[in-house]
Amino acid sequence: MSFTESIATCFSKYVDFSGRARRSEFWWFALFLAIVDIALSLVSDALSGLWNLGTLLPYAAVAWRRLHDTDRTGLWTLVPLIPLIVMFIGMFTGDPFNPAGPLFWLGLAGVIAFSIVNIVFWASRGTSGPNQYGEDPLE
Numbered sequence: 552m553s554f555t556e557s558i559a560t561c562f563s564k565y566v567d568f569s570g571r572a573r574r575s576e577f578w579w580f581a582l583f584l585a586i587v588d589i590a591l592s593l594v595s596d597a598l599s600g601l602w603n604l605g606t607l608l609p610y611a612a613v614a615w616r617r618l619h620d621t622d623r624t625g626l627w628t629l630v631p632l633i634p635l636i637v638m639f640i641g642m643f644t645g646d647p648f649n650p651a652g653p654l655f656w657l658g659l660a661g662v663i664a665f666s667i668v669n670i671v672f673w674a675s676r677g678t679s680g681p682n683q684y685g686e687d688p689l690e
Contacts, residue, residue, distance in 0.1 A: 554579045561609045564616075568625060570685045572616035577673055580613050614669075619684035620677035627669060634661025 552560070557579035564570075584606055592599040615625030634657070641654025680687050 552576050552579065554583070558583050561613045564612060565609050566612055568612050568615045569619075570616055571620035571677065571682075571688050572613050573620065573677065573688045574617070574674065576688075577613050577617040580610070584610060614673065616684075617673050618669075619682075620688060621672055621675045622678045622682045622684070623672060627672060631662050631665040631669065634658045634665065638662060 552573055552575040557576045560576055561580040588599055588602055591602050611628060614628045618625045618627050636658070638655050638658025638661075641652050641656070641658055644652075644654065677687070677689070
C-alpha cells in the first residue's frame with residue numbers, strides 16, 4: 552500500500568475498528584500524522600493539538616486493525632493507559648514539592664514497557680491467510 556493509499560484508507564475507515572490493516576497502512580499513516588503534527592507545531596501549538604485530537608480516532612482504529620492482522624486483540628492498544636493512570640495517581644498523591652514519587656516512576660516504566668510491546672506487535676508480520684478478525688489484507 553502506498554503513502555497516499557494509506558492516508559485515504561485510514562480516513563475512509565475513520566472509526567472502523569473491525570478487520571485487519573497491513574503494516575504499510577499503519578506505518579505510512581503514522582508517518583503522515585507525525586509529519587503534519589511537526590509542521591503544525593511549528594506554526595501553532597493550538598493547531599497541533601487540534602490536529603492530534605481530530606486524528607486520534609483514525610489512528611486508534613488503524614492501530615486496532617493492525618493488531619488484528621497479527622491475530623491479537625485490539626485491546627492491546629489500550630494497555631499502556633493502565634500504567635498511565637498509575638503515573639497520574641502518583642503525581643497527585645505524593646509530596647506537593649516532589650510530585651515524581653515512586654508511583655509516578657512505576658507508572659512511567661509501565662507506559663514505556665507496554666508501548667514498546669505495542670510497537671513490536673505493530674511491526675510484526677501479520678498472520679497468513681484468514682484469521683478470527685477477517686481475510687488477509689495482502690490477498
